[in-house]
Amino acid sequence: MDIADFRDKILKQDRRALARAITLVESARADHRAQASELLEALRGAGKQSLRIGLSGTPGVGKSTFIESFGMMLTASGLRVAVLAVDPSSARSGGSILGDKTRMEFLSRDPNAFIRPSPSQTHLGGVARRTREAVALCEAAGFDVVLIETVGVGQSETVVAEMSDLFLLLLAPAGGDELQGVKRGIMEMADIILVNKADGDLKTTAMRTCADYAGALRLLRKRPQDPQGFPKAMTVSAVEKAGLETAWEEMTTLINWRRETGHWDQRRAQQASFWFHEEVKQGLLARLQQGEAKEAIAALETRVATGDVTPSAAADSVLRILNISAR
Numbered sequence: 001m002d003i004a005d006f007r008d009k010i011l012k013q014d015r016r017a018l019a020r021a022i023t024l025v026e027s028a029r030a031d032h033r034a035q036a037s038e039l040l041e042a043l044r045g046a047g048k049q050s051l052r053i054g055l056s057g058t059p060g061v062g063k064s065t066f067i068e069s070f071g072m073m074l075t076a077s078g079l080r081v082a083v084l085a086v087d088p089s090s091a092r093s094g095g096s097i098l099g100d101k102t103r104m105e106f107l108s109r110d111p112n113a114f115i116r117p118s119p120s121q122t123h124l125g126g127v128a129r130r131t132r133e134a135v136a137l138c139e140a141a142g143f144d145v146v147l148i149e150t151v152g153v154g155q156s157e158t159v160v161a162e163m164s165d166l167f168l169l170l171l172a173p174a175g176g177d178e179l180q181g182v183k184r185g186i187m188e189m190a191d192i193i194l195v196n197k198a199d200g201d202l203k204t205t206a207m208r209t210c211a212d213y214a215g216a217l218r219l220l221r222k223r224p225q226d227p228q229g230f231p232k233a234m235t236v237s238a239v240e241k242a243g244l245e246t247a248w249e250e251m252t253t254l255i256n257w258r259r260e261t262g263h264w265d266q267r268r269a270q271q272a273s274f275w276f277h278e279e280v281k282q283g284l285l286a287r288l289q290q291g292e293a294k295e296a297i298a299a300l301e302t303r304v305a306t307g308d309v310t311p312s313a314a315a316d317s318v319l320r321i322l323n324i325s326a327r
């Protein structure tokens with residue numbers, strides 16, 4: 001494989017080359033990983049910074065429909081949009097690809113859009129790296145906006161938020177006064193909450209839900225990366241394409257402010273550091289799960305349980321195998 005040629009094609013926005021490059025970074029094969037690293041290194045700093053938008057929401061809130069409508073609005077205004085997905089739940093793998101291709105019927109045929117459904121996944125660490133690398137490839141390929149979708153069912157929101165410039169939480173109208181069981185931690189990550197399906201019979205409920213969340217957001221600790229009025233909650237209808245322009249204006253306001261005040265660069269720097277630490281941790285964990293260390297752990301497990309050896313002495317002998325013993 002000619003890495004320089006591959007690099008040039010991606011920089012020239014060749015979609016086929018981009019798709020092949022993403023396949024390469026998704027591969028677990030050692031030779032592919034080596035090529036992927038070389039390619040990413042060759043592309044580092046080339047291209048431009050896209051606006052990375054993370055989008056999370058529970059199954060059925062309308063993520064796919066929203067991306068279709070929102071994405072079409074962006075491409076109509078001349079922007080190039082890439083859509084990536086982080087989907088750690090193996091239960092959905094297979095189904096999501098088919099579903100999304102039909103839900104994003106127009107966007108998937110738009111020459112200014114690039115949609116990449118999530119591959120079937122193993123563990124979240126691997127997913128995070130592959131998605132981050134796919135984002136970097138889309139940036140190199142000159143996309144103005146990279147949308148990173150995740151189904152909000154667990155830790156995947158954190159993964160997406162840690163690679164986004166802007167994090168959107170999509171919610172559905174909810175009756176009653178319960179705040180849909182949205183975890184506080186996820187609320188705290190959101191820059192803009194969008195209550196979708198604000199149309200027809202659901203419109204009044206959507207407005208009430210939106211007001212509830214606006215209230216809840218005001219109770220959260222003020223974050224340095226927000227100008228006055230953010231984070232905020234708004235209503236949209238992905239089906240009727242209502243509120244999308246306003247939502248985009250709010251996103252632009254927030255992002256411009258962050259660029260001007262240095263928070264954009266600061267966040268990207270913090271994210272790079274976060275992923276550096278994560279990779280170190282993942283690398284160490286991987287080494288514990290193979291070879292001599294793995295065998296030693298298995299052998300010591302019973303001895304620790306029966307009190308034959310103390311937990312710390314046992315741990316130390318495992319760490320010594322990796323040459324990282326503290327003693």
Ligand SMILES: Nc1nc2c(ncn2[C@@H]2O[C@H](COP(=O)(O)OP(=O)(O)OP(=O)(O)O)[C@@H](O)[C@H]2O)c(=O)[nH]1
Nearest residue numbers: 058059060061062063064065151196197237238239
């Ligand atoms: N009334 C109304 N229905 C909507 C709206 N957006 C999506 N829906 C409907 O909600 C259902 C789920 O929409 P999807 O876009 O597939 O939702 P999703 O979040 O991508 O779902 P998963 O991919 O399963 O996680 C579909 O029947 C949509 O037609 C909206 O703005 N208004």
Ligand SMILES: [Mg+2]
Nearest residue numbers: 063064099100
């Ligand atoms: Mg979907």
